[in-house]
Amino acid sequence: MTTVQTPTGAEKxxxxxxxxxxxxxxxxxxxxxxxxxxxxxxADVDIGYLHTGIEKTAEALxxxxxxxxxxxxxxLAPLSNNLAYCLAVEKLLELEVPKRAQYIRxxxxxxxxxxxxxxxxxxxxxxxxxxxxxxxxxREREELLKxxxxxxxxxxxxxxxxxxxxxxxxxxxxxxRVEDVVRxxxxxxxxxxxxxxxxxxxxxxxxxxxxxxxxxxxxxxxxGPSLRGSGVDYDVRKYFPYSSYDEFDFEVPVxxxxxxxxxxxxxxxxxxxxxxxxxxxxxxIPAEGPIKADAPGIVAxxxxxxxxxxxALIYHFKIYTEGFAPPAGEVYQRVxxxxxxxxxxxxxxxxxxxxxxxxxxxxxxxxxxxxxxxxGHLIADVIAxxxxxxxxxxxxxx
Amino acid sequence: MTETPDLEQNPAVxxxxxxxxxxxxxxxxxxxxxxxxxxxxxLRPLAEFLRGDxxxxxxxxxxxxxxxxxxxxxxxxxxxHLLSMSRKDSLRLRVALAGDDPHIExxxxxxxxxxxxxxxxFDLFGIRFDGHPNLRxxxxxxxxxxxxxxxxxxxxxxx
Numbered sequence: 001m002t003t004v005q006t007p008t009g010a011e012k013x014x015x016x017x018x019x020x021x022x023x024x025x026x027x028x029x030x031x032x033x034x035x036x037x038x039x040x041x042x043a044d045v046d047i048g049y050l051h052t053g054i055e056k057t058a059e060a061l062x063x064x065x066x067x068x069x070x071x072x073x074x075x076l077a078p079l080s081n082n083l084a085y086c087l088a089v090e091k092l093l094e095l096e097v098p099k100r101a102q103y104i105r106x107x108x109x110x111x112x113x114x115x116x117x118x119x120x121x122x123x124x125x126x127x128x129x130x131x132x133x134x135x136x137x138x139r140e141r142e143e144l145l146k147x148x149x150x151x152x153x154x155x156x157x158x159x160x161x162x163x164x165x166x167x168x169x170x171x172x173x174x175x176x177r178v179e180d181v182v183r184x185x186x187x188x189x190x191x192x193x194x195x196x197x198x199x200x201x202x203x204x205x206x207x208x209x210x211x212x213x214x215x216x217x218x219x220x221x222x223x224g225p226s227l228r229g230s231g232v233d234y235d236v237r238k239y240f241p242y243s244s245y246d247e248f249d250f251e252v253p254v255x256x257x258x259x260x261x262x263x264x265x266x267x268x269x270x271x272x273x274x275x276x277x278x279x280x281x282x283x284x285i286p287a288e289g290p291i292k293a294d295a296p297g298i299v300a301x302x303x304x305x306x307x308x309x310x311x312a313l314i315y316h317f318k319i320y321t322e323g324f325a326p327p328a329g330e331v332y333q334r335v336x337x338x339x340x341x342x343x344x345x346x347x348x349x350x351x352x353x354x355x356x357x358x359x360x361x362x363x364x365x366x367x368x369x370x371x372x373x374x375x376g377h378l379i380a381d382v383i384a385x386x387x388x389x390x391x392x393x394x395x396x397x398x
Numbered sequence: 399m400t401e402t403p404d405l406e407q408n409p410a411v412x413x414x415x416x417x418x419x420x421x422x423x424x425x426x427x428x429x430x431x432x433x434x435x436x437x438x439x440x441l442r443p444l445a446e447f448l449r450g451d452x453x454x455x456x457x458x459x460x461x462x463x464x465x466x467x468x469x470x471x472x473x474x475x476x477x478x479h480l481l482s483m484s485r486k487d488s489l490r491l492r493v494a495l496a497g498d499d500p501h502i503e504x505x506x507x508x509x510x511x512x513x514x515x516x517x518x519x520f521d522l523f524g525i526r527f528d529g530h531p532n533l534r535x536x537x538x539x540x541x542x543x544x545x546x547x548x549x550x551x552x553x554x555x556x557x
Binding site: 047048051053055056057059060091092094218219220221232234239240329330331332334341343345347355356358360364365368397398 | 428429430431433457458459460461463465466477479483486488490509510511513514515522535536537538539546547551553
């Protein structure tokens, strides 16, 4: 390692301000790098540029209204956020969601996982110089966004999962669109792998870069594919199954190397597993059946009933004016979002508004590992390391 | 309704009781989740014990989060969500802190992940963590006044 000597003989390092508007920081992240030549001596991560006070805002909304702000945290996986929050409130209410809604939830969150991993793959590849992968990934993601638009009316801020079930009955013909995805996507994944998996430049930029040992990863609370790339098989879907995940047959890809390449392989394999789950879900979803729990006073009544039944009209009015009040207590619900363990802590004081809503977001915790991954390595590897952690700044700053 | 199991039979509770009975000031079981109430001075030793015990192996700290019960005293609550990967079990530790001078010993040496969680809680609740190496504002600007997640801080902002 070379150090710059000042005329007085003191060692001199340079501080480089990377971000907050640097394209490879995937949002507004600022990293203060203390450099000795091209070597990173110290990396200090500065976040908070996108802080919008979502947890505080939730305390002023009713339980149903708060669903909409969960979308805005992880904007690449809004349905995973919806799911974590809805499951937490349902746990608080001891509400049983109909199987049909549970399977549709599984199907859509797995499509979300693929969509999110596609954005990750595209942006990570473009950071490291592979332009065309980015264009292919976004082409495929468009198909998924069209499905989300079809079922919920929104491409990104879906708010499709509601407390007790789903917002709407999915439209006719939506399963054909999903079947198209199941049929075409595996060969598209092969195309990305053709471009990258054995590409010598890709291997040189990712193998042995951004090393994270299993011990460090667990200590730092890393989760999701970033943890599984270090040889730990922790996946919430397997460890604490929710929304009927225990009825699905799928593998959790694990690699032991702990470098950027291992995490890349994990995520690509995970997309293939997600397709497997989507396929099974398509077979499981009954053609007909309720999509909302039977819980008067919590789940809004059907429109037709409001025209004929007095109680339905009263419940409708009460739900949309004052909301519903779960019993006092606290619950913590974890789900496996595309980025890792997404935890939702909801505390109720018996009023119609959450007393406290806390989101344990995986990006926030995973980003802590960056310092460990880059210190002592080259500055070019900082970009690969930020990319491989798959961070979403909206979720970090909340 | 989930049946309330015999909480004393829980391996974590039994082990803690045998190790240091005064480290548990109460147990709460709600919706299938077990919460151990811990007096402030016992949190750090208890954390070390739960992480180090070969059988319990709470090696993973999922989350640390604060809560403000204003105007009830003790006003603040800290919730530590622990996870044991080998036993597929989770546990919540809860510490109550008085409002006049909320501070507690850091658990960073036990679980390094607590670093950012504690900083965030300091930033938004104003709870200090003794021994934290870098207790600065995190999400808010460094010259921000007040602690937004406290209940006496208006949702619309300070002005």
